[in-house]
Amino acid sequence: MARKQLPHYTVPTLTPEDGATVAAILQDRLNSLTDLHLTLKHIHWNVVGPHFIAVHLMLDPQVDAVRAQADEVAERIATLGVSPVGTPGALVASRSWDDYSLGRAGAIEHLGALDRVYEGVISGHRKAAADTEELDTVTNDLLVGHLHDLELFQWFVRAHLESAGGELSTEGTSTEQDSAGAAEQGAKKAASR
Template identity: 60%
Template sequence: MTTEFTIPGLTNEQGSEVAGLLQQRLSAYNDLHLTLKHVHWNVVGPNFIGVHEMIDPQVDLVRGYADEVAERIAALGQSPKGTPGAIIDDRSWDDYSVGRDNAISHLAALDLVYTGVIETGRKIMDRIGEIDRVSEDIVIGHNAELEKFQWFVRAHLENAGGSLANSGADSESEAADQARP
């Protein structure tokens, strides 16, 4: 259901377009926080506790991003969809493919997840910025934090020469295999 109003200064069509783009972010954030929790539960090995404890704050912040985006969608006069079906309908990516594995393998796979979420966020940010600067600002803030989280992940994968253990991997499972000691 949509309303007959949106944010002042936007047309209903503009509000609807921005809400549709934010819905893509909502589904990505819901998928990401579930993926992060999956990693949190399935990481093992010598670096277990450091990675286990690094992931939970990321889960909490990404859940907060989902809430903020859902509330913005509602303010735009649209209905945010936070169901598992919405995630599936909106996603252009495959389900996270690594189960119980060592910390470095999970981080190598998670690096690719972050790359996908960040790249898509930047594209959405550019389009939203043409219509609604307030919504753009929200997405910019989220992307900045996601980029920091990816830096945390990559710090575990980087060698002294500046190369990543998962360099060139095209899939999460390939990244995990490539980084596995």
């Protein structure tokens, strides 16, 4: 979690300590969302193969929505009296996850890896929502609203990875590379039927 800065002021009914706690939670989410929108754009530029255009076009609205979410989080941090940090160096220094690991690759491989990325972002957002539920209802509402869109976007991704029987080709994988490989194998298996 980001270092707590004690603000000189914060929103009414929160103490400066509570404002700093909420801002630190949000700074982690700002880092995650900033990383996500850059990752989505990276995939948009590097996706290839027969599903290229579908995935290429699906990602731009997600990029725009996630970028807007990052802006909302940064503005909430500022509203709490803390300075949001949006520099690349600070993001890299404070994040707890590795950089996205795929370059130029097939659409299904990227979607398999992206499923893992969304899983991490959504899990972090759900924890942040739980951590702010009693502390700050406005921040909690913001995060819950984001979860609606993030979970919808993951569903869009998973629809490409799901069999007609409802099985997810990436089930049981834990890394982007494993998920990419499992997604590719699942697509090959489905094509051979």
